[in-house]
Amino acid sequence: MTKGQIEAKISEAVTKFEREFMGRGPKQINTIIVEDLIIIRLIGFLSRSEQKLAESKQGIELIKRVRSMLFENAREYLEKLIKEVIDVNIISIHSDVSTKTGEKIIIITVDEDLERRFE
Structure with missing residues (x-):
């Protein structure tokens, strides 16, 4: 598979995750692989x-706490789900939510430079 195809499959996996565990999927999702990082918006x-x-400020804090x-x-x-798409060991996963923009960022660090697979 190409880098773009892998990125699309990761987006599909994350959308599935969001629907099943967070209650609904995003309107739009983009995934970018940069060396040993997978960045999902x-x-x-x-x-x-x-x-x-x-x-309200209290509402924002509540959303962030519950989502986290x-x-x-x-x-x-x-x-x-990510390992099913690309067989790689995951070192860490970080996530943050912006209630102002309605965005969520997920950054996944893996144990190899994924871009080298596509050279």
Whole structure:
């Protein structure tokens, strides 16, 4: 497979993860592989009720806390989905949510330079 095909498959896996464990998938998702990093940007992933909560500081804190806990509890499943797409050991997964822009960023560090596979 090409780099673009792998990136698309990872996007599909993350969308599946978001639907199954976070309640809904993003409106848009982009995945980029850069050396030993997989960078995933999800746009439009907040539900209407979360968007309403995000209008207050307490609501923002609550969304971030709940989303973080859900993500951490399902991390192993996400790792499994990524490994099914590209057979690689995952070193770490980082995630952050912006309630202002409705974006979520996931950064996955792996134990090899994935771009070399596509040379």
